Amino acid sequence: MNKAMQQESAQERIAGLTEALMITLPDFDIHEIKRYRLSWKELSILNNMAHEYRRTSESHLSSFYFLQILAYVKAAKPDILLQNNFLPLTNYMYCHSLYTQKLYKDIISIPTYICTSIMNYNINALGTYLFFYSQALGEFSYTTEAIPAATYSCAINTLMELFKNASVLEKYLLDDFSIKLDY
Numbered sequence: 001m002n003k004a005m006q007q008e009s010a011q012e013r014i015a016g017l018t019e020a021l022m023i024t025l026p027d028f029d030i031h032e033i034k035r036y037r038l039s040w041k042e043l044s045i046l047n048n049m050a051h052e053y054r055r056t057s058e059s060h061l062s063s064f065y066f067l068q069i070l071a072y073v074k075a076a077k078p079d080i081l082l083q084n085n086f087l088p089l090t091n092y093m094y095c096h097s098l099y100t101q102k103l104y105k106d107i108i109s110i111p112t113y114i115c116t117s118i119m120n121y122n123i124n125a126l127g128t129y130l131f132f133y134s135q136a137l138g139e140f141s142y143t144t145e146a147i148p149a150a151t152y153s154c155a156i157n158t159l160m161e162l163f164k165n166a167s168v169l170e171k172y173l174l175d176d177f178s179i180k181l182d183y
Helices: 010-024 030-035 040-053 060-076 080-100 104-113 116-121 123-139 143-159 163-177
Strands: none
Touching: 010 040, 030 060, 040 060, 040 080, 060 080, 080 104, 080 116, 080 123, 104 123, 116 123, 123 143, 123 163, 143 163
């Protein structure tokens, strides 16, 4: 997987990730994901494939892959330790992918079908998820909801010493939506 992620283009990374997945699942079909018993590594590969698709001309496959992964989690009910290792990343990557595709309404609906409380187990993923979530809320003028999400994101990013992320979000919300954060 590491070798695949070092490739230059998204297509090359997807090809390398597909090759890595085929080592343990030679007949893998994303449409039949619920038939498999996936390991943490296989789910990580699928997460990365889905995330890379957002950078291609087939960006819709990113959403499709993430939805398939989430359907797998719902059906297979992996133990909490496995979920803690990959699901926070799935959630933030899915949100990032939707944001890249300008599917803001889909981002706003995420908390209705994803258990976002698992995000608390990966503070970086939570901060990034809230970064995109707050911006999507701003796109629909949901200021009351955007402010706490953005405030939490900025606070988390500041705590993690990702000061640039916090200042970018703060500036974006002020410039585009006239939302001033006070954190």
